[in-house]
Amino acid sequence: QQQVKQSPQSLIVQKGGISIINCAYENTAFDYFPWYQQFPGKGPALLIAIRPDVSEKKEGRFTISFNKSAKQFSLHIMDSQPGDSATYFCAAAIYSNYQLIWGAGTKLIIKP
Amino acid sequence: EAGVAQSPRYKIIEKRQSVAFWCNPISGHATLYWYQQILGQGPKLLIQFQNNGVVDDSQLPKDRFSAERLKGVDSTLKIQPAKLEDSAVYLCASSAQTGKNTEAFFGQGTRLTVV
Numbered sequence: 001q002q003q004v005k006q007s008p009q010s011l012i013v014q015k016g017g018i019s020i021i022n023c024a025y026e027n028t029a030f031d032y033f034p035w036y037q038q039f040p041g042k043g044p045a046l047l048i049a050i051r052p053d054v055s056e057k058k059e060g061r062f063t064i065s066f067n068k069s070a071k072q073f074s075l076h077i078m079d080s081q082p083g084d085s086a087t088y089f090c091a092a093a094i095y096s097n098y099q100l101i102w103g104a105g106t107k108l109i110i111k112p
Numbered sequence: 113e114a115g116v117a118q119s120p121r122y123k124i125i126e127k128r129q130s131v132a133f134w135c136n137p138i139s140g141h142a143t144l145y146w147y148q149q150i151l152g153q154g155p156k157l158l159i160q161f162q163n164n165g166v167v168d169d170s171q172l173p174k175d176r177f178s179a180e181r182l183k184g185v186d187s188t189l190k191i192q193p194a195k196l197e198d199s200a201v202y203l204c205a206s207s208a209q210t211g212k213n214t215e216a217f218f219g220q221g222t223r224l225t226v227v
Contacts, residue, residue, distance in 0.1 A: 004154075006154075041220065042220055042221075043116070043203050043205070043218030043219050043220050043221050044155065044203075044218050045217075045218065046215050046216070046217075049215075089154050089155075091154070095214070097167075097168075098143075098207065098209065098214045098216065099157060099160065099168060100155075100157065100216070102154030102155050102156070103154055104152070104153055104154050105152070105153070105154050
C-alpha cells in the first residue's frame, strides 16, 4: 500500500514533442505529490509538486495532472528539449511528515 | 545559498570492511535525511533526523548501519561490515520544515561500490 508505481521505465521523445510520465499510488492518506528531476552524477531536484485540492498545476513547460479518484498523477513536458534528458521520479508523501515514497524512475531521452 | 555537501563522492571497499559518509546540510535546516539509491531505482529513506533526534529509522538495517547527527547539524552514516548489496548511491537531503516550506534539497551523493 506504500508503493508508488511509475511508467514507463524509459521514454524517447523527439525535440519539440510532449513527454508524458505516469504514476499511480494506493495509500489514500498521501496528500503531496512531487516530481523530481535527476541528472547523472547529481542528486534529485524538485521540479514541480501538487496537492490534491487541485487537478492540475503548470509551471512553464511542466504540468502535473492529478486524478484523485483514480489515484493517479502524471507529468507532462511540453515542447521537450534535449536539456530535459534526465531521469524523472514521481513521489508521494503525507505532507505533514514529508516522508517521500518514490517511484522507480523514468529515463527520458529527447532526440534532437 | 550553499547546497547540501557530501563526502566522499566515491568510495570502493571490500566486503566486510567499514565505511563512513559525511553530510553537511543547508544552514538552518532542521530536518536531515539519508537515502539509499540502488542503480535503476528510486531513493529509499534510511533515516530521518529532526535536529539531533531520530524521527524515523524503520528502514535502516541496524545490524550494520548506524547514523548520528551531533549538535543537530552535520551527520555521518556508517556501514559496518559492508555487504555486496550495499553498493548504491547514498544521498543526504535537508529541509527547513518551517510552515509550508518542506522541500528537501539533495546533495550529489556518495557512490559506494562494495567488491
